[in-house]
Amino acid sequence: xxxxxxxDEATLLSYAAGSMSQAMALVTACHLVMCxxxxxxxxxxxxxxxxxxxSLIPASVNDDALASVLAAIDAQDExxxxxxxxxxxxxxxxxxxxxxxxxxxxGESFDDxxxxxxxxxxxxxxxxxxxxxxxxxxxxxPGKAMLPHSHDGNELTLVLRGSFTDEIGRFAAGDIAxxxxxxxxxxxxxxxxxxxxxxxxxAPLKFTTLxxxxxxxxxGF
Amino acid sequence: xxxxxxxxxxxxxVTINRDQSASRExxxxxxxxxxxxxxxxxxxxxxxxxxxxxxxxxxLGLTDATxxxxxxxxxxxxxxxxxxxxxxxxxxxxxxxxxxxxxxxxWMRRQKYPEYELEDWHVxxxxxxxxxxxxxxxxxxxxxxxxxxxxxxxxxxxxxxxxSHQEIADRIGIPLGSVKSRLRLAADKLKTxxxxxx
Numbered sequence: 001x002x003x004x005x006x007x008d009e010a011t012l013l014s015y016a017a018g019s020m021s022q023a024m025a026l027v028t029a030c031h032l033v034m035c036x037x038x039x040x041x042x043x044x045x046x047x048x049x050x051x052x053x054x055s056l057i058p059a060s061v062n063d064d065a066l067a068s069v070l071a072a073i074d075a076q077d078e079x080x081x082x083x084x085x086x087x088x089x090x091x092x093x094x095x096x097x098x099x100x101x102x103x104x105x106x107g108e109s110f111d112d113x114x115x116x117x118x119x120x121x122x123x124x125x126x127x128x129x130x131x132x133x134x135x136x137x138x139x140x141x142p143g144k145a146m147l148p149h150s151h152d153g154n155e156l157t158l159v160l161r162g163s164f165t166d167e168i169g170r171f172a173a174g175d176i177a178x179x180x181x182x183x184x185x186x187x188x189x190x191x192x193x194x195x196x197x198x199x200x201x202x203a204p205l206k207f208t209t210l211x212x213x214x215x216x217x218x219x220g221f
Numbered sequence: 222x223x224x225x226x227x228x229x230x231x232x233x234x235v236t237i238n239r240d241q242s243a244s245r246e247x248x249x250x251x252x253x254x255x256x257x258x259x260x261x262x263x264x265x266x267x268x269x270x271x272x273x274x275x276x277x278x279x280x281l282g283l284t285d286a287t288x289x290x291x292x293x294x295x296x297x298x299x300x301x302x303x304x305x306x307x308x309x310x311x312x313x314x315x316x317x318x319x320x321x322x323x324x325x326x327x328w329m330r331r332q333k334y335p336e337y338e339l340e341d342w343h344v345x346x347x348x349x350x351x352x353x354x355x356x357x358x359x360x361x362x363x364x365x366x367x368x369x370x371x372x373x374x375x376x377x378x379x380x381x382x383x384x385s386h387q388e389i390a391d392r393i394g395i396p397l398g399s400v401k402s403r404l405r406l407a408a409d410k411l412k413t414x415x416x417x418x419x
Contacts (some may be wrong), residue, residue, distance in 0.1 A: 010404040017379035032337035050315025051361035058272030101335040
């Protein structure tokens, strides 16, 4: 997979710190599964966390903390042994184009998603994410456009199938558009098949057309 | 001219050397424990990391009792997931940091933090030298100390207070774009250590 659009350094840092919304973290993790280049950068960002952990003044732990944990280890040992018999690489390999972090939410196939129609050719499905922000799957037919919009906060759009073009460039499977409030854009699907994207924001979108403003309350974005 | 008391420099050098070998030692010990699952080795890891993990969770703003509980969960995860630890990808402190982060977020959100390594942590692409990550970890600690105040501030607010870009912007009264550019500048500077000679 040749990926041309990557994560912003500031986004990677927030992911590593655990300081972004669940919705944004989900999209970030999905891109990381698909992109070895960003994966290396994410590991470097997490090393910042490791160095900060090292530099912390130790807090005092309960006197019986070690004993409690050792007791918990003894109590569970048998089941854990059984679980770790199977080497991790023996996991059934997923043939679908649903990245593993997303499969925790929707299963292994986009066909099983209960798509809801916004307008002809444009479908969505909202993922249950705690802690603010919105995470949504979009399925858009060839030649159709997403509504033009801008946003108050950050927006991540990861292409999972098909492709689209907007003011910034062309985005195909694996590419991520990592945008902030400076940008207003209108993605147009240019693939022969439906384009499926995973979108997350950390604040509501602002639609810039009348139709958008009418649709907004209905779709929740 | 004598400008410093004799021995002052020696002591500094000794401290630095001890710190540098420490990170390497902990990384080596965790990798070794992953193979042996030796309880005595685990106890050493626990005594070193448990108080730091708890310190981190307390700084996230959780109560002492919750921090204690999450620290114990994290250290239990060290035992249970050690076979997934890959010393060529992360220093011991980095790996344990990610476990503590995930435990804390899972608890606060009642939802699993989306992970990218999942079970495949061990089946890597480029396998680096196992000693390399701990050397880098030491350099990182040094590099963090050299950040300008306004960059160190946004790094600390992200890692220790768990604040989003927008929350940081609201809190220190600067535009969202400025928060992001400060974080970018800080990350670029810290990550130059990977481009330096090891």
